[in-house]
Amino acid sequence: MPELPEVEVTRRSVGGIEGARILALRMGKPLRWPLGVEPEELVGLRVGAVGRRGKYLWLPLLHEASTSGAAGGLLWHLGMSGSLAFGASLGPSGKHDHAELVTDQGLLRLTDPRRFGAxxxxxxxxxxxxATLLARLGPEPFDPAWTAEALHVSLQGRRTAVKLALLSGELVVGAGNIYASDALWQAGIDPRTPCTRIGPARAAKLHAAVQQVLAEAIAAGGSTLRDFRNAHGEVGQYQGQARVYGRGGETCARCGGTIRRIVQGQRATYFCPGCQRR
Structure with missing residues (x-):
């Protein structure tokens, strides 16, 4: 599933659509939620600066003569296996292409084999x-308001394992399975540790580790384990530099121990029992 780094990489790779005038919106098979507007009503609007909140992309749309005061916008979600492509010549649509925004600067196409996107x-x-879809999202990892102290406060009162708490998206958005495993290794915290056992010092280490791992993943173009491509068709490279994710049975780069694989919440977790403490 595309996580925050992949969505941020996608956001940056579709930046060329800013200022484009919409010529048409073509919808294929039904996606996760209805569009909520007649496609013809979008013709003539211009695309503003593409934004992101969690794993959602926001395309604000402006009236032709407006430089401020958006008419509204389109909220895009990549679902489990979706990706966006943007370009002047993407070729004919395929059976898994379910939304195409046609503009005077190119075509923005959502490809989603499982149709969990929107x-x-x-x-x-x-x-x-x-607002309803975004209401339960936790803080952004690079928001100055999300501090180590704020993370420590949010950990208190939670008895669940810290890895599961990270995956919930309530502590912070974007720390998906790959990145949560790697951040916990970076911080030296066993993924099974109850949130209530993480004090201020370890919360500060985890805060720094989450930011570092997500920043590195964005710089690497995200992770491509199966389907992900950015809007120009380029795969992510982070999976090749992951600290522990996908490395069960291999040697820990920090202590020389053996990386172990377990299952938490029906998701694979990788960690080093030798140097990640409860």
Whole structure:
């Protein structure tokens, strides 16, 4: 599933659509949620600066003569296996291409074999349906307001294992399975540790590790384990530099122990029992 680094990489790779005038929106088979607007109503609007909140992309749309005050926008989600492509010549649509935004600067195409992705119209990010979909998201990992102290406070009162808490997206958005495993290794914390046992010092280490791992993943173009490509068709490279994820049975780079694989919440977790402490 595309996580925050992959969505941020996608956001940056579709930046060329900013300022484009919409010529058409073509929808294929139904996606996770209805579009919520007649496609013809979008013709003539211009695309503003592409934003991101968690794993959602936001394309604000402006009236032709407007430089501020968006008409609304389209909220895009890549689902389990979706990807966006953007370009002047993408070729004919395939059976898994379910949304195509045609503009005077190129075609933005959502390809989603499993159709868990979505394109949804909203009058703004602060009103439904966008506000409803974004309401339960935790803080952004690079928001200055998300501090080590804030993380420590949010860990208190949670008895669940810290890895599962990270995956919930309530502590911070974007620490998906690969990145949560690697961040916990970087911080030296056993993924099975109850949140309540993580004090201020270890919370600070985890805070720094989450930011470091996510920044490295974005710089590497995200992770491509199966389907992910950026908007120009380029695969991510982070999986080749992962600390522990996917390395069960291999040697730990820090202590020389053996990396172990377990299952938590039906997801694979990788960690080193030798140097990650409860």
């Amino acid at each position: 394109v949804v119209w909203s009058d703004g990010l602060d009103v439904a349906p966008a």
